[in-house]
Amino acid sequence: MAGIAVSTTINGDAVEYLCQPDETLLDVLRDRLGLTGAKEGCGTGDCGACSIILDDRLVCSCLVLGAEAEGRRVETIEGMAHGDTLHPLQQKFLEHAALQCGICTPGFLIAAKDLLAKNPDPTEEEIRFGLAGNLCRCTGYDKIVRAVQDAAIVMKGA
Amino acid sequence: MNFDPRFSGRKFASVGTRPIRPDGIDKVTGRARYGADFNMAGQLVGRVLRSPHAHARIVKIDTSKAEKLAGVKAVITAADLPDLTDGDAAMYDVLDNCMARTKALYDGHAVAAVAAIDARTARQALKLIEVEYELLPHVTDVDEAAKHTAPLINDAIFTEGLEEKPVKPSNVTKRSQFGHGDVHQGFGQADFIVERSFKTEQTHQGYIEPHACVANFSSDGTADLWVCTQGHFVYRQHCAQLLGMEASKLRVTSSEIGGGFGGKTHVWAEPVALALSRKAGRPVKLVMTRDEVFRASGPTSATSIDVKIGARKDGTITAAEATLRYSCGPYAGSWAEIGAMTAFACYKLDNVKTVGYEVLVNRPKTAAYRAPSAPMAAFAVESAVDELAKKIGMDPVDFRIKNAAQEGTRSSYGPVYGPIGIGPTLEAVKSHPHMKAPLGKNQGRGMACGFWFNFGGQTCTDLNIGMDGSVSLAVGTVDVGGSRASLSLVAAEELGIDYSQVKAIVADTSSLGYNDMTDGSRGTFSSSMATISAARNAILILRERAAQMWDIAVDDVVWEKGHAIAKGEKHGNLGKLSLKEIAVESGKTGGPIAGHSELVADGAGVSFATHICDIEVDPDTGAARVIRYTVVQDAGKAVHPTYVEGQYQGGAAQGIGWALNEEYIYGKDGRLQNAGFLDYRIPVCSDLPMIDTQILEIPNPNHPYGVRGVGETSIVPPLAAIANAVSNAAGVRMTHIPMSPPRILAAIEAEREWSK
Numbered sequence: 001m002a003g004i005a006v007s008t009t010i011n012g013d014a015v016e017y018l019c020q021p022d023e024t025l026l027d028v029l030r031d032r033l034g035l036t037g038a039k040e041g042c043g044t045g046d047c048g049a050c051s052i053i054l055d056d057r058l059v060c061s062c063l064v065l066g067a068e069a070e071g072r073r074v075e076t077i078e079g080m081a082h083g084d085t086l087h088p089l090q091q092k093f094l095e096h097a098a099l100q101c102g103i104c105t106p107g108f109l110i111a112a113k114d115l116l117a118k119n120p121d122p123t124e125e126e127i128r129f130g131l132a133g134n135l136c137r138c139t140g141y142d143k144i145v146r147a148v149q150d151a152a153i154v155m156k157g158a
Numbered sequence: 159m160n161f162d163p164r165f166s167g168r169k170f171a172s173v174g175t176r177p178i179r180p181d182g183i184d185k186v187t188g189r190a191r192y193g194a195d196f197n198m199a200g201q202l203v204g205r206v207l208r209s210p211h212a213h214a215r216i217v218k219i220d221t222s223k224a225e226k227l228a229g230v231k232a233v234i235t236a237a238d239l240p241d242l243t244d245g246d247a248a249m250y251d252v253l254d255n256c257m258a259r260t261k262a263l264y265d266g267h268a269v270a271a272v273a274a275i276d277a278r279t280a281r282q283a284l285k286l287i288e289v290e291y292e293l294l295p296h297v298t299d300v301d302e303a304a305k306h307t308a309p310l311i312n313d314a315i316f317t318e319g320l321e322e323k324p325v326k327p328s329n330v331t332k333r334s335q336f337g338h339g340d341v342h343q344g345f346g347q348a349d350f351i352v353e354r355s356f357k358t359e360q361t362h363q364g365y366i367e368p369h370a371c372v373a374n375f376s377s378d379g380t381a382d383l384w385v386c387t388q389g390h391f392v393y394r395q396h397c398a399q400l401l402g403m404e405a406s407k408l409r410v411t412s413s414e415i416g417g418g419f420g421g422k423t424h425v426w427a428e429p430v431a432l433a434l435s436r437k438a439g440r441p442v443k444l445v446m447t448r449d450e451v452f453r454a455s456g457p458t459s460a461t462s463i464d465v466k467i468g469a470r471k472d473g474t475i476t477a478a479e480a481t482l483r484y485s486c487g488p489y490a491g492s493w494a495e496i497g498a499m500t501a502f503a504c505y506k507l508d509n510v511k512t513v514g515y516e517v518l519v520n521r522p523k524t525a526a527y528r529a530p531s532a533p534m535a536a537f538a539v540e541s542a543v544d545e546l547a548k549k550i551g552m553d554p555v556d557f558r559i560k561n562a563a564q565e566g567t568r569s570s571y572g573p574v575y576g577p578i579g580i581g582p583t584l585e586a587v588k589s590h591p592h593m594k595a596p597l598g599k600n601q602g603r604g605m606a607c608g609f610w611f612n613f614g615g616q617t618c619t620d621l622n623i624g625m626d627g628s629v630s631l632a633v634g635t636v637d638v639g640g641s642r643a644s645l646s647l648v649a650a651e652e653l654g655i656d657y658s659q660v661k662a663i664v665a666d667t668s669s670l671g672y673n674d675m676t677d678g679s680r681g682t683f684s685s686s687m688a689t690i691s692a693a694r695n696a697i698l699i700l701r702e703r704a705a706q707m708w709d710i711a712v713d714d715v716v717w718e719k720g721h722a723i724a725k726g727e728k729h730g731n732l733g734k735l736s737l738k739e740i741a742v743e744s745g746k747t748g749g750p751i752a753g754h755s756e757l758v759a760d761g762a763g764v765s766f767a768t769h770i771c772d773i774e775v776d777p778d779t780g781a782a783r784v785i786r787y788t789v790v791q792d793a794g795k796a797v798h799p800t801y802v803e804g805q806y807q808g809g810a811a812q813g814i815g816w817a818l819n820e821e822y823i824y825g826k827d828g829r830l831q832n833a834g835f836l837d838y839r840i841p842v843c844s845d846l847p848m849i850d851t852q853i854l855e856i857p858n859p860n861h862p863y864g865v866r867g868v869g870e871t872s873i874v875p876p877l878a879a880i881a882n883a884v885s886n887a888a889g890v891r892m893t894h895i896p897m898s899p900p901r902i903l904a905a906i907e908a909e910r911e912w913s914k
Contacts (some may be wrong), residue, residue, distance in 0.1 A: 020278065028276075037188020039416070041366040041447040049366055077188035080390035090186040094178045097800040100639035100808065102185035103192055103367040103416025104648040125844075132844040135835060137364045137417050138639060139804055140811030141843040 008069040011037070011079025020068035020114065026050045028066035029076060037106045041135065049135030051107040052076050058114040060133075067074035076132050077106035089113055089151045098147035100138035112148045120156055124149070161691040161757065164496050165857045166222030171285055172651040174864060176800045177830055179643035180661050181221040181414070182687025190413040193370030193386030201372065202273040204434050204444035205280040206427065207287050208454060209262030209269050212296035212520040212828025213309065216262060216289065221268055223286040229279035230436035232433050233287070237272045239433050242402045251489035253521045256429045263311065263488035264290065265521050265829045268427075273434040273442045296520040296828040300460045300485040300775075300892045303329045303519045311518040312510075327689050329518040334495040336571045337511035344477025344509030348468025352546040356538040358877070359821035359893040360460040360485065362838045363527045364812070367416020373431035374441040380407045381435070383904045385428055388418040393425055394667045398575055400429045401436070408432075411666040412636045417841065419812070420526030421456045452833035458527035459484035459493045459821060460519075463538035464581020465501075466825045468569025473552045473560045473859045477509040478502050480569075484534060486516050487523035496531035499571035501539050501608035504580050504766065506563045510570045520828055525747070526677060528809060529610040529870035533816065533877050537895060540606035540878030545891060554882070555588045556769075558607060575764065578794025579856045580607060583768040592770045592788045600777060600783065602887025605770045612867035613678020618671035619688035621649060621696050623751040626736025629653065631692075633685045634673030639808075640801035641681045647797055648656045648686040649861070653738055654694035654720030671756050679867025682797055683858075684759035690862050696753025703747045705814050761860025761866055767791035769810065769875040773883035780903030782884050788850040794858040794866030806872045815841045821896050863874025 003018030010033070019074070024043075024123035029035040038061050041047035045060040052061045070133050078086045085126075089112050092110060099105045115122060115130035122130060127148050128141070136144060184190040185356045221233040236259040258267045270287050274280035274561040295309035298439040308329055316324050317332035332860055343352060371385035381403065387393045390412040398405040415422060431444040445456065462483045469475045480501045484494035494514030503511050547557035560578045569575055586603060587593060597603060631649050635641065642662040668827075674680070687726040697717045704722030705712040714729060715722050724732040724738060744751050789806040796802040819839055823831045832838045857864025877895055884902065885891045890909040894901055 030194075035188075036191070037275060039192065039367065040194065040445075041368070041416075044448065044836065047448075080455050080600045084735065086183070086186065093186050094182045097176075097179070097640065097804055099182075099185055100801070100804050101365070101367070101415060101417045102181075102190055104366075104412075105185050108190045109186060122593055128844040128846075130832055132842045135366055135840060135842065137366055137419070137524055137812065138808045140807035140841075140849045141846055142849045143800075143804060145843065145848070 006066045006067055006070045006074055009072060010074045012099050021065045021067060021116060024055040024062050025066050025069055026061040035076055035078050039106065041102055048061060051109040051110040051134065053110060053114055058111055061084040071121060078093060080109060087113070088154045089148065092151040092154070095146060096143045096147035096150065098139065098143040104134060104136045108136065116152055116155060121152060161694065163687055163761065163860055163862055165859045169353045170651060171330065172647045172657055173797050174799065175645065175647065176798060177657045179640050180646060181642055187268040192367055192414045193417050196261065196372050196384045198372055198374055198415060198441040198444065201441040201443050202275060203280045204271060204431050205284055206268045206271045206450065207284045210265060210829065211291055211293055212261055212265050212298065214291035215294060216258060216260060216269060217292050220288040221661065222359035224272060224283040227279065227283050228277040230283045231275070231440060232273040233270065233283065233435050234433050234437055238431060238437060239400060242400065249293040249399060252396060252425060255489065256426065257709040263520050266450065266522060267453065268430065271429045271430050271434055273438045275820060276504045285537065289443045293382060296823045298519050298521055298828055299463050299517060300483050300517050304483055304515060304517050308391060311431045311520060315490070331490040331516045331518060333496055334392040334514045335497050335512065337472060338568065339509030340884060341477040341479045341509045342513045345381040345468045346574060347470065347476040348565055349471045350549045351466065351468040352542045352549060353466040354385045354542055354893060356463045356465065356541065356893045358534040358537060360457050360521065361816045361820045362452055362456040363419040363421035365417025365419060365421055366911040368446040368448060369426055369455055370445040371428050371431050372441055373428065375435040377548040377839040381432060383408060383410045383428060383432065384408060384413055386413045386422060386423045386754055388415065388638060388677055390636065391634060391672050392675050393428060397429050398427045401432055402837070406882065409666060409668040412664055414690055415636055415638055418638055419528045420530055422678060423677050426455050435609065437633050441541060444832045444914065448835065449833045452521055452838060453830050456525050456527065457522055457640045459486065459524050459531065459534065461497070461534040461743060463534065465538045465542040467542050467546050468552060469546055473550055473557050475507060477506060477559045478505070478507050480512045480539065482512065483515045483517050485519045485521060485532060485854055486522060487521050488518055488833060489523050491516055491524050493524055497535040500609055501535040502534040502570035504563060506567045507570055512570065523545050528812065532608065532610055532874045533813060536606065536608050536874045537877035537881060542883050544882045548905045554605060555584060557602050559584045570674040574683045576859055577856055578723050578764060578766060579854055580766040582854050582856060583766055583790045586790045586854060587768045587770055590770065590788060594784060597772065601772060601885055602883045603772050603884055604879045604882025605768060606875040606878035606882060607766065607768045608871055610679065610765045610874055612683065612762035612765050613680045613686050614762040615680055616672055617684040617688040617718045617759050617775045617908060618673055619685060619692045620670060621692040621753040623696060623741050623746060625657060625741050627741045629655065629660040629664040630658055631689060632670055633662060634665055634670045635677045635681045637664055637675050637841040638681065639800060641685065643795040644682045644801060645685050648689045649693055652736060654692050654718065655695065672762065679765065679869040680759065680762060682867050683762050683861065684862065686797065686865055687759045688757055690756040691757060693754035694753070695755060696751060699751050699753065700737060700740050703740050703744060703751065705843050706747045707735065707743060708732055713897040724746045761858070762861060763794055765792060765856030765866050767871045768874055769879040769885045771879040773880060773887050775841045775884060775887040775902060777906060780899035780906065781813065782818055782897060782902055785845060788848055789805065789872055790852045790854065791868065792866065793859065793873055794869045795855050795864040799853060802853055802868050803851045809843055809870065809872025810849050810876050813873045814880065817877045817880035817897060818894055819896050819898060
């Protein structure tokens with residue numbers, strides 16, 4: 001089976017890989033590129049644990065084929081911090097204990113980053129609907145919403 | 159060791175603060191490694207073939223075509239997992255659940271497995287395995303299964319616990335009974351009696367991380383297993399027993415765990431992965447799909463419960479009785495027994511009787527789910543309690559306060575209570591602003607209480623002090639929700655040092671003595687006890703080393719706020735030595751400094767909570783929405799209050815999903831129809847309000863800091879609190895969980911018909 005050659009940009013770096021036509025972008029990230037920050041919670045686009053940003057659009061990487069990343073820009077959780085400096089959302093998730101088991105956290109952070117990029121000053125309701133595509137079974141979402149509210153304040157001041 | 163676990167009031171420096179967790183940065187940067195995030199050189203992909211039938215005899219399995227497919231390295235069936243359980247019936251059931259032997263007992267039951275070079279080849283290989291089934295009649299409903307006419311799931315089972323041994327086999331595996339006094343007499347004294355029947359549907363723990371493991375069986379007979387689990391030591395024992403290994407030859411490393419809630423206390427695919435690796439001679443990674451998680455792991459029991467409670471005009475309960483039927487899946491369990499124990503545990507009762515029946519059904523093997531069995535019993539009992547209060551004309555909180563169990567009360571399941579929190583949680587609810595807030599149109603308020611036993615168990619902890627003064631704490635209880643932070647706080651507290659100097663890790667099964675699982679809300683309770691004990695042992699050595707450095711008697715050295723201090727006037731000029739100063743010199747004073755502890759953490763204090771919930775019901779659609787929610791729960795002592803709040807909020811959210819929406823839906827063919835997060839819908843962010851919490855601290859007398867487990871109780875009251883709120887909002891008593899829109903609408907319409 002000949003693989004498909006893909007040239008793409010991941011977290012700002014040029015990346016090339018071969019993938020099969022039926023491989024999802026999530027499979028490529030996790031199994032071929034070692035970027036295991038995106039998680040597979042369902043494989044059907046229902047849980048959001050595999051959220052990434054593809055050309056400024058929030059997507060479930062389990063619903064995108066690896067071959068579709070050709071010529072696109074991919075942002076994953078591994079690219080969210082700048083070196084040692086955490087993104088304000090990452091910092092606020094820690095401070096508010098917005099994670100317990102943490103499996104959904106990368107997806108929430110990516111989704112929250114996308115939300116704040118489009119709406120820097122969201123109401124609680126806008127945050128709740130903005131993050132409704134991501135499932136968390138541990139926290140009841142309370143501390144996640146508070147962390148995003150707090151991060152929004154910090155980011156506006158920056 | 160002379161460890162004294164009794165509570166001693168003390169002022170805390172670290173315990174009760176809210177620092178950032180030690181595993182936090184890895185978790186927000188995507189670096190934390192969960193079950194599926196680990197890989198080995200030469201690793202194969204494992205996949206499991208599952209029965210599409212609810213009940214079928216396996217006539218023949220032909221794996222020859224699959225074995226011939228290029229890239230397939232091993233195919234296994236039950237023949238590759240021979241029965242080595244040696245008469246251990248419970249382990250035989252675990253084995254049969256991992257790989258069906260003679261019959262497939264539910265839709266999703268594993269019948270064969272393959273290991274191949276990649277996922278695509280493994281999937282193709284599954285399609286080439288030919289299984290010949292002889293279909294058998296099935297039963298999935300708990301009440302139907304308990305009938306004499308129901309299809310038998312296991313004809314070797316005769317109901318245990320009856321006065322006379324039955325002559326016919328049954329799907330009811332066991333009857334259990336609890337209580338004291340004389341309920342007939344008690345009901346005779348009652349002025350008001352409420353009697354009702356309730357049902358709850360089966361739910362799944364719904365952890366976001368599917369079961370995942372990497373098994374590596376070596377040709378020298380040893381093996382390694384990397385796995386997401388709540389109890390790697392227990393997984394080692396079970397896997398080793400099923401594979402015919404000595405437990406010491408299997409090393410199990412627990413990965414970060416992406417949620418468990420009881421569902422990761424049972425082995426499922428791990429013995430299969432080990433058997434595949436043994437046969438293929440290569441490492442095998444086996445990750446369940448979400449469909450498999452729903453069809454073949456979890457879930458909790460479906461139940462059917464009858465409750466009868468009587469009370470005098472003054473509000474004193476005179477008698478309480480419940481009959482509880484819990485589904486177990488196709489294997490015997492003790493789920494109804496636990497329900498029967500917890501049902502009336504909140505109350506002081508002279509006459510109480512509960513009877514539990516364990517019922518086999520053609521559904522996945524029931525697994526623990528956060529305070530297993532208690533939420534359903536609480537739903538039935540607390541609904542009836544609310545109705546009885548209304549009948550008497552009493553406020554539901556006052557009615558409960560009047561009948562609440564106290565210190566010295568003999569519980570409905572036997573033991574006499576020590577200091578407990580049910581009264582204080584009710585008093586806190588009574589004075590909570592939430593209870594006085596106005597309600598709008600179509601809105602209703604409900605409240606309910608909940609109880610959970612909590613558990614202690616075997617625990618082993620190592621505390622090693624580095625030469626730089628850092629402290630490494632190795633624990634054997636898997637961290638499911640922040641316990642590394644709370645245990646680091648406890649070590650810092652006991653040693654008198656800063657939290658930042660301590661780093662807790664979860665050690666693998668070869669690095670530490672045996673630990674029971676993180677279940678029964680025991681993680682922080684039991685491992686903090688062992689950590690305190692280990693720290694005190696380390697302090698003994700630190701004092702000895704200081705004495706050596708000063709050349710004085712060890713009895714003249716005390717440990718205060720992280721320092722050795724020489725006591726007595728004759729040592730007045732010695733100053734003090736910090737932990738770090740002693741550690742730096744340790745190479746010259748006798749080598750490394752460490753404290754170890756191995757103990758059985760007895761005396762886990764029982765736990766109580768009371769919840770308040772406001773619901774708005776749309777009378778046209780039957781949709782119910784939680785608009786305000788408050789949790790009040792006794793923590794004994796909150797070690798890391800933020801994570802205690804998190805446990806309260808998380809349990810409440812799971813309870814809200816269970817109460818309003820989540821259920822396993824089976825077709826007439828016995829197949830699960832909603833094995834995915836789209837159709838089995840757990841609460842999302844936009845479904846919920848903020849969840850307020852109030853932590854009460856009634857010290858557990860059996861823990862040095864007064865700690866009680868906090869993880870589970872929070873899921874016990876929500877079903878009932880929400881049912882009471884919906885009933886108040888809709889004006890009709892709800893008796894079937896989940897209260898999905900069609901059920902609420904049907905109840906409202908039936909009430910309208912009735913009142914015409």
